[in-house]
Amino acid sequence: MSNSAYRLFHQSCYGLAPLAEASVDALVTDPPYGISYQNHDWDKALPNPQIWADSLRVLKSGAFGLVFSSVKLMHRLMVDLEDSGFLIKDVLFWAYLNGMPKSRDVALDIDKELGVESKIVGHYNYVQGYKKGGADNYYAQNGKPKRAASSDLASRYQGAGLGLKPAYEPIILVQKPLETGLTVAQNLIKHGTGALNLEQTRIPYEPGEGKVGHNPHPLGRVSANLLRTDPFHDGYDKFFAVPKVRQHAEDFNHHPTLKPVELMHHLVKLVSFAGQQVLDPFMGSGSTGVACLPLGRAFVGFELDEAYYAISQQRLGLAAQNAR
Ligand SMILES: C[S@@+](CC[C@H](N)C(=O)[O-])C[C@H]1O[C@@H](n2cnc3c(N)ncnc32)[C@H](O)[C@@H]1O
Numbered sequence: 001m002s003n004s005a006y007r008l009f010h011q012s013c014y015g016l017a018p019l020a021e022a023s024v025d026a027l028v029t030d031p032p033y034g035i036s037y038q039n040h041d042w043d044k045a046l047p048n049p050q051i052w053a054d055s056l057r058v059l060k061s062g063a064f065g066l067v068f069s070s071v072k073l074m075h076r077l078m079v080d081l082e083d084s085g086f087l088i089k090d091v092l093f094w095a096y097l098n099g100m101p102k103s104r105d106v107a108l109d110i111d112k113e114l115g116v117e118s119k120i121v122g123h124y125n126y127v128q129g130y131k132k133g134g135a136d137n138y139y140a141q142n143g144k145p146k147r148a149a150s151s152d153l154a155s156r157y158q159g160a161g162l163g164l165k166p167a168y169e170p171i172i173l174v175q176k177p178l179e180t181g182l183t184v185a186q187n188l189i190k191h192g193t194g195a196l197n198l199e200q201t202r203i204p205y206e207p208g209e210g211k212v213g214h215n216p217h218p219l220g221r222v223s224a225n226l227l228r229t230d231p232f233h234d235g236y237d238k239f240f241a242v243p244k245v246r247q248h249a250e251d252f253n254h255h256p257t258l259k260p261v262e263l264m265h266h267l268v269k270l271v272s273f274a275g276q277q278v279l280d281p282f283m284g285s286g287s288t289g290v291a292c293l294p295l296g297r298a299f300v301g302f303e304l305d306e307a308y309y310a311i312s313q314q315r316l317g318l319a320a321q322n323a324r
Pocket residue numbers: 011012013014030031032033042255257258259281282283284285286287288302303304305308
């Protein structure tokens with residue numbers, strides 16, 4: 001599907017065959033993490049590194065890229081990107097509140113292993129999100145039994161678990177090397193690439209904020225490599241806040257790893273300038289493209305899965321209408 005502002009390909013990205021060499025200004029992508037997320041086949045392995053060589057071919061010299069990753073496999077992805085010829089420039093941490101801890105109480109497993117029944121210490125209701133009235137209302141007379149270790153051995157490990165609550169995702173910032181022999185300024189003049197768009201990604205001051213540091217810039221602070229889309233209310237929010245953008249309700253989008261539109265706006269702005277073209281080889285439901293259009297960036301995306309591709313068509317169609 002194609003429009004002057006965007007091109008969507010329902011095919012595997014490998015080879016990026018429809019794209020000419022040095023024709024793309026930036027890469028923003030959320031590839032498979034290789035962690036079998038919700039047991040999806042497409043997430044069973046990290047992308048074949050060939051896609052990073054393909055991306056280098058179609059990017060202009062000096063172009064920047066942002067590649068989402070997972071805490072467990074970011075090291076491998078970074079090596080793949082570097083081995084393919086990208087420079088590793090930074091790792092952004094996107095912090096959020098709604099990560100689900102997947103740990104279990106292993107003390108209860110020990111009781112089970114020993115053939116001892118764990119004791120019931122109360123009852124609770126499963127709560128997703130917030131409960132009116134606060135934490136006291138999580139507990140109930142007739143809910144599910146809340147258990148604790150019974151045996152002496154299990155009691156030593158009461159509450160022991162296997163992992164932390166996930167609260168951030170790493171996003172690797174990479175760059176295709178500048179054209180050999182050119183300075184940043186010469187590269188920008190020749191190719192339009194080679195610098196980050198720090199001006200458009202400044203974090204605005206809070207209304208009435210008094211202490212804004214030395215030599216304040218009228219548009220706000222320089223965006224940091226720690227980003228947050230949820231407010232943390234800890235007094236430091238103002239340093240890391242990704243500004244809100246108007247979002248239209250899209251009930252039809254069921255992609256399991258959908259990224260927030262304000263985050264994608266911020267990332268697209270950071271690595272591109274108005275009028276440039278951004279590539280996402282693993283576009284899913286097209287979130288990178290949805291962020292590109294209102295910002296005046298052209299978009300080119302690939303998606304293998306038919307259902308996700310259909311969602312991306314619908315979303316990009318709406319984004320194009322709203323951007324008019
Ligand atoms: C993590 S998801 C991207 C989700 C996206 N950020 C969103 O907000 O909708 C990665 C996507 O890559 C797609 N994919 C996997 N292998 C692919 C390939 N070889 N070519 C194109 N797409 C592929 C999967 O179907 C999946 O939708």
